[in-house]
Amino acid sequence: MSTNAAAESYPRQRARTRGFQLGRPRNFHLLTDRVLFIRSASGIDAAGSLWSLDLNSGIETCIVDVRTDIPSSTDNDLPAAEKARRERMREVTGGITAYSVDSTGSFAAFAVNGIPFIVDLSDNCVRALPAPGPVVDPRIHHAGSAVAYVIDRSMYVTAINADAATCIAQAEHEHETWGLADFVAAEELARYRGFWWLPESEGSLLVERFDESNVDEWWIADPAQPGLAPQSRRYPAAGTTNAVVELWVINSIGERKQVMWDLDAFPYLATVSPSKHGTVLELLNREQNLVSIQLLNAATGELTELQCRTDTAWIDVMPGVPSIDFDQQLLEIVNDEATDTYRLA
Structure with missing residues (x-):
């Protein structure tokens, strides 16, 4: 450790390392012969990359280096829904912050700056997936055949070798959302996702739909940018109207049926x-x-x-x-x- 680093105050160290989160391995996924995880290059680097640890040799390998393998890998143009999701998860890093893996450990899917990617874990080949807009929360099918994600409050699916994505649930108005966790679930119940591949089906998804039309509207200003207009937010304060939350089973061509319970x-x-x-x-x-x-x-x-x-x-x-x-x-x-x-x- 350098003299300057050793003399650096605790508040400065904490700020520079974002609460000592940078450089720490996390988001572990155990495979037969290795462990996947996310880690940035150092304790002052915020850009997470995807790594693997060989359980036999103990050798670590960077599978996806977000600095070199992903073009324009900044977080400046994240979708608003992704920014909100990261805030609720207290996510302080950038680059690759989450990923999903198929059941055989052949492929992993993730997003950087709203662009979905898939990596072949046999040769570490990375490529972008088709998407008509910035995506949130890409999740790979357990068979590794397709990836689902949310774009602009609507649910999309793409086969991993397809040239285009298919919208299977379209938001019909600005207060309707498919595939994301509603505010109460994400903020109070620690449920941060709003869709799931169903293991017992070939390609169906269980998708949350919520409607905030009757939820109170609040206006939030940014004190750091007084020149910007306040942003509208639907906020279910205690004792007020909540969003209507539903679940739907949707297949790959958009056929759907609602999961019924007493709402x-x-x-x-x-x-x-x-x-x-x-x-x-x-x-x-x-x-x-x-x-x-x-x-x-x-x-x-x-x-x-x-x-x-x-x-x-x-x-x-x-x-x-x-x-x-x-x-x-x-x-x-x-x-x-x-x-x-x-x-x-």
């Missing part, structure tokens, strides 16, 4: 957990002291309630659960009031 009784879609053993939804009432756990029939869109429970205070939402295990048993983390702790149930 008045359970306005909050807290958790969606797809797996090859079954797709489970967690629904909350407005008071958040009643939860209904439902099993989805992807073929029909019908739900079967697996469990309904209450809490004297409120239900804590735990990312990753509830889910169905390989024995077709429901896994859940519950608050055990008798022992004042959480336990797996």
